[in-house]
Amino acid sequence: MKILVALKRVADPDNANKVKIPADGSKIDTTGLEWKPNPFDDYALETALRLTEDGKTTKVRKGEVVVVSFGPKDVETTLRSALATGADRAIRVECTDEQLDGLVVAKAIAKLVEAEKPDLVVLGKQAVDGDSNQVGQILAELLDWPQAAFAATVREEAGAVLVGREVDGGVLEVRVKFPAVLTVDLRVVAPTSVYSASTDKAFKYNEGVRFAPLPAIMQARKKPLDTKNLSDLTAEKPRIRYVKYEAPPARKAGSKVADVDALLDKLKNEAKVI
């Protein structure tokens, strides 16, 4: 199986409350925040790796995992670490973040898909900086491929995957035939969430994503990393244009109460919610 995985790097999501909005509202300033891989994209990579191995011998890849990221030179750090973790090949699409919106990224990935012909494209369900949740679904439409968005479980079958999608009110199971688009949700990295056709059904992964062993980090430097220009893939310009940014309304800490009775008194007499 050949899988294309889209990886974005985002300003450290665990410190997202440290972003600053200048008084003129001209930008979201992330100075001082480290770049981190978008957590959902780490999960997308883990999903692709689990789908191309038997669980036990994780060094043997059955098929190929190609990772792609859009951005300036610094996104190569994200791509190198994906190569160290187990991806076979990487592509960086040279551009600035300002040149992109969901449609532009999807158009460009669609063009890469023409050349790469993967069976699956696996993406995160959302990039946690823009919180846009759209590239995978747009891409699927552009390709006229089925989309299994918000995937929590994935089972490989012959020429298809059986996917448990987390939706409102429960889990919807769909079967999508290759080629197809998957976007992954949080629970896809649970121990029994993803199995390839050759994974023993009793096998359990460790919770979460795997980390690259040290020798692999060295070897990853020899793995191919190609660069392409955004303009060679698409001439589209973003249709979403931000005119200003604002800080969220501040919320103050209130008070601590001594016990349940004091809490009830406040809820009744001060907040008047009981």
Add this chain to the structure above:
Amino acid sequence: MANVLVVAEFAEGKVKKTTHSAVTFARTAATALGGSYSILVLGSSAGSAAEELSKLGAAKVLVAEDASLEHYLAETYAPTVAAVAKDFGVVVAAASAFGKDLLPRVAGKLEAGYAADITEVSASGGTLHYKRPMYAGNAFGVCVIDSAVQVVSVRQSAFAAAEATGAAAPIEKVAVVAAGQAGARIERVKFDQVKNERPELAEASVVVAGGRALKEQFYDLLNPLADAFGAAIGASRAACDNGYCASDLQVGQTGKVVAPGLYFAIGISGAIQHLAGMKSSKVIVSINKDGDAPIFQITDYGLVTDLFKAVPELAEKVRAIKAG
């Protein structure tokens, strides 16, 4: 580009409340643009929903009815929605799992811009400005969309449910557009529905949410308190991941977003991703044995104590108060 199209969320014979929030958005947007709004409903027996929808003040209710639309799938719904949407300036649905799955696909078909999870809309010089949260709600961006059709999903908790208005709108059938290859390559296998007798999370006026600390006693502890308030139950990611409760209960950046009158955070530390889903609640109560837990930074009334003792006591006392 004056008219707005609402895509109704209709499942198992019922129009979902999410639709009413999208209608409220449509009223505001259409008024600002000097246009009107219509509502599109799709399904195998969508006609049954048309009457209910016709009371929501729309210019028209459009019905796409076909056996192939019995169960929602983005692949089979998007072609018809896109065909109808071509005649509108704005297409909207709530940012529910349905809206988030379907609308980007519709935008892709129309080569349109899609803005997700709008919390506010305003117009300036005939152009709509959409406000949306980013960075887990730590920043808001105000954007405009430069395409013939603009596609948006709206945050349910930010738009009150529209009430019925006077006259009934005319109901029209629209042609169903067959799905392409994508539709042929997807098959709905089954829906594992979680039984939930409680109010929907996004609609409840009281939410009782529990975290990792509750362990296997999640429901045993929270049910009595939720019963006493007639509340919805919510959860942190850790509670969901560990299987203490249904995943569908997750509140946060990547779960449900709620803004009830009263929110209880019980045994929840207050990670950024959790706060993103509940910090617009009116009154926040937290119960946590760690007085330095970050949740207390946004809490109105904090109780530093062992939840296993406090929650049953609280539930019993609230029940007694409510019983008069």
